[in-house]
Amino acid sequence: MQAYDQRYEDILDSAEALFAQQGFHATSMRDIARAACISVAGLYYYLPSKQQALSFVCERIFDRLEAGTAESALLSDPNERLAAFVRGHLRYLLTNNRSYRVLLHDLQALDRDANGSTRARRRRYFQSLVDLLAALDPHAEENARMAAGALFGMLNWAPTWYREEADGDVDAAAERLTELFLHGFRSGALVAQASL
Amino acid sequence: MQAYDQRYEDILDSAEALFAQQGFHATSMRDIARAACISVAGLYYYLPSKQQALSFVCERIFDRLEAGTAESALLSDPNERLAAFVRGHLRYLLTNNRSYRVLLHDLQALDRDANGSTRARRRRYFQSLVDLLAALDPHAEENARMAAGALFGMLNWAPTWYREEADGDVDAAAERLTELFLHGFRSGALVAQASL
DNA sequence: ATTCGAATCGAATGAACGTTCGATAGAACG
């Protein structure tokens, strides 16, 4: 069924865009139906429920996010690996207009059971950056978790202030943020001052 | 009216907690009424509408956030000023259990007109950090906006990973993040490589 | 003692919500 799959993706596109703009709870099935040019009843031919729609949308976003950062694992130099990860992550955040918001804001709206798989995926994604940082500076392993949190924060917050005309293209911004982070990370600033 | 004001604050406390936990759109006036131990009709004696409830809650959160960082403006040393700002900001985020979420997630749910004042306040708060950074390193003025975005990102993201038993107390975490950021900021890593 | 205003409530209102049902149009297949 070619036509079916195409329609299905279109519907998820519509749902994703609306969830990203207004949030899950502010979006009704009627909104999605209108955006996808289908009747409300017709919508249920493709989606079993609103919750499942959110689940499908989240999984799709994760697929794209991981696809964009997967290439970093192929590189041998840890520095380049980090740079590639940041670039891939930031590219997705800044170019797939605001669909990352669904992951950041609406993931918690998933039912507790359906939540499990997607939340585990999020943890795994976070951990991949932790590992990447630990490999960069082995003696900083104990700080890698905090460092990963700090770096993800820098990146995930970027959509709120980034403007291409002021900040250059996405890859350039990714490089500058990577450098900013790495200078602090390599300086050992994160090491807890337990000895003081 | 002493009793009135007390009740009013209690009701806003309930609304704030619910908005923070579930989000604005997922919270009903019935939820708020139940949490505040009042009837739904009684709730409307204190709150003119759900929108206004959100507006009041947001203003109150901003009041507290600004109160916590205001002391930094009194310091003369720019480094101490930044450290105090970060400390105040992070203290609020990590200790007023998750009420910052209302500002981060639900501010956009405000009506466009009621939005204006609160959004301006947010801009002003952001700008205060930009100014603070520009004062720290005058030749980096053009990068202060990006640096402020990066720093706010690090801080605003902290609640998602911070755990006291693993990361130390809030002030210690604030200091480590400040150092992490400052090493990168002072290194000039942010300066756009236009000359390349 | 009567009046008044502040604080509260149960019950209703109309709209919007997620979801379902039965019907229909047309393509595919025998």
Place this chain on the structure above:
DNA sequence: CGTTCTATCGAACGTTCATTCGATTCGAAT
């Protein structure tokens, strides 16, 4: 041609939503 299956729909279902109304309680003021 008749049947079956896919895709679609209008109309409804029961529930919940934000909000309002009219009535009630009760302490304070006149």
